[in-house]
Amino acid sequence: MAYLWIAFAIVTTICLLNLLLAFGMIRRLREHGALLSKMPTGPTATDLILPAGAQIGSFSAVTTAGEAVSTASFADGTLVGFFSPGCAPCRERLPEFVAYAAELGGRDRVFAVVVADVAAEATATVEQLTDVARVVLEKDEGPVAAAFGVKGFPAVGLVSADGTMVASGSMLSGLPRPAAV
Structure with missing residues (x-):
């Protein structure tokens, strides 16, 4: 039974880290999107x-x-x-x-x-x-x-x-x- 609690804790920690990384990537993508929208494009x-x-x-x-x-x-x-x-x-x-x-x-x-x-x-x-x-x-x-x-x-x-x-x-x-x- 102790092994189950340890496995649950490890899986929960990995999921929380994954969630934090996903939020970080979303924030960076928004920053890059804002930068790209300000860049000049080819001729109109x-x-x-x-x-x-x-x-x-x-x-x-x-x-x-x-x-x-x-x-x-x-x-x-x-x-x-x-x-x-x-x-x-x-x-x-x-x-x-x-x-x-x-x-x-x-x-x-x-x-x-x-x-x-x-x-x-x-x-x-x-x-x-x-x-x-x-x-x-x-x-x-x-x-x-x-x-x-x-x-x-x-x-x-x-x-x-x-x-x-x-x-x-x-x-x-x-x-x-x-x-x-």
């Missing part, structure tokens, strides 16, 4: 590309069709889009971009940049865009993406003829419809 949807009213930087590039494009080659209300083949949101929003571009009525008013380190990875994305846009293929942090201040994908915007961003974001829903452009 509005920070992916230059904001409306900003002037795009100077650049020059050659499209996949061999056309020269530069800062001066934008008409009023030109749609720009930046996509990466390895980006799941890019794959989801690409058909919407193509439909929006088709509504604009011409490749001269649509400019797309596909960012990929290996050109073969971008083939499908480039093919989807070629019919509706002038497409530039460049590596990560290339000159065109730098001129537009691109920090993430997908990034879309409307540019005026003088190179000013009219509207921008990561979704086309934030841009005016083509009839209003």
